[in-house]
Amino acid sequence: METVLDVKHLKKAYGKKQALKDVTFTVPKGTCLGLLGPNGAGKSTTMKILAGIIEADSGTATILGMDSVKQRHAIRRLVGYVPQAITLYEQLSAYDNLVFFGEMYGVRGTKLKQRIAEVLEQTGLTERAKDAVNTFSGGMKRRVNIAAALLHQPQLLILDEPTVGIDPQSRNHIFEMIRSLLGEGVTIIYSTHYMEEVEILCNSVAIIDNGVVLTQEPLKELLDRYSHKAIYVEGKGLEKIVNIPDAAKTYRKGSGWVIETNHVMFAVKEVLQKAENQGIEIKELEISRPTLESVFLSLTGTNLRD
Numbered sequence: 001m002e003t004v005l006d007v008k009h010l011k012k013a014y015g016k017k018q019a020l021k022d023v024t025f026t027v028p029k030g031t032c033l034g035l036l037g038p039n040g041a042g043k044s045t046t047m048k049i050l051a052g053i054i055e056a057d058s059g060t061a062t063i064l065g066m067d068s069v070k071q072r073h074a075i076r077r078l079v080g081y082v083p084q085a086i087t088l089y090e091q092l093s094a095y096d097n098l099v100f101f102g103e104m105y106g107v108r109g110t111k112l113k114q115r116i117a118e119v120l121e122q123t124g125l126t127e128r129a130k131d132a133v134n135t136f137s138g139g140m141k142r143r144v145n146i147a148a149a150l151l152h153q154p155q156l157l158i159l160d161e162p163t164v165g166i167d168p169q170s171r172n173h174i175f176e177m178i179r180s181l182l183g184e185g186v187t188i189i190y191s192t193h194y195m196e197e198v199e200i201l202c203n204s205v206a207i208i209d210n211g212v213v214l215t216q217e218p219l220k221e222l223l224d225r226y227s228h229k230a231i232y233v234e235g236k237g238l239e240k241i242v243n244i245p246d247a248a249k250t251y252r253k254g255s256g257w258v259i260e261t262n263h264v265m266f267a268v269k270e271v272l273q274k275a276e277n278q279g280i281e282i283k284e285l286e287i288s289r290p291t292l293e294s295v296f297l298s299l300t301g302t303n304l305r306d
């Protein structure tokens with residue numbers, strides 16, 4: 001598959017603060033990469049470098065086959081960037097904001113009118129197009145920002161934490177829009193500190209902590225490698241039967257027990273059989289999916305939301 005983004009060993013310091021130490025990842029065409037990490041991990045810095053807003057101290061980023069520094073101007077025409085902070089003219093309508101951004105991206109005349117109608121539709125804002133942005137919710141403003149980044153039909157879309165502090169309706173709109181863009185072959189890089197968003201939207205995930213990309217791989221492989229599947233059981237007297245062969249870890253949780261294992265069906269059978277043999281009544285039994293949370297914990301030793 002064609003590689004749209006190839007980032008190698010990016011480093012960036014702000015004064016004494018080494019914000020990026022080693023950022024390396026690749027993104028194939030038409031896929032979504034989730035850049036996942038806690039506050040201050042280096043997500044925005046990475047995205048600003050890719051959008052050509054700041055320069056890395058060392059390392060390379062090849063975007064659509066072009067060098068991010070030497071071919072910055074050509075790249076700008078093919079990349080849409082949605083910064084974390086909303087940047088709009090509050091007094092102007094959504095439509096007039098889009099005219100402004102369109103012209104900035106070099107889209108004009110009939111083409112611009114047509115594109116504005118399309119991006120308003122894509123972001124679910126057609127009916128509010130003529131209203132001043134200062135009457136919009138945070139989520140709607142964010143959608144205008146995204147619409148602006150889509151006007152020039154970018155092949156790569158960079159979204160920096162686009163769902164922070166927004167309403168569920170806007171969030172769903174953004175998700176639907178991302179899915180349809182992916183369907184059209186657009187490549188997306190999406191930063192977030194919400195695991196669920198990566199699970200819903202992304203084909204692969206790059207985990208970044210302290211300026212270093214610790215790993216990048218497809219979600220499923222990452223989950224299989226770094227986190228165990230588990231079963232959760234509740235019932236009286238379970239302490240007598242929860243220790244089963246092959247379990248990676250067994251511990252109390254709430255009023256029940258968690259048994260982490262990669263042999264889930266075996267564990268279920270063992271627990272049910274032992275319970276029956278010993279006359280123990282099982283009140284509840286669930287199989288839990290491995291989570292990115294536990295992956296993050298095993299990679300970094302800390303919780304993502306710390």
Ligand SMILES: Nc1ncnc2c1ncn2[C@@H]1O[C@H](COP(=O)(O)OP(=O)(O)OP(=O)(O)O)[C@@H](O)[C@H]1O
Pocket residue numbers: 014017018019037038039040041042043044045046084193
């Ligand atoms: N302009 C700047 N001057 C000095 N330090 C900065 C600057 N921008 C970012 N930093 C620092 O660089 C590190 C990485 O910041 P960055 O904004 O890239 O992280 P992030 O993962 O996007 O975090 P957040 O989720 O909080 O936006 C942080 O320690 C931050 O304080």
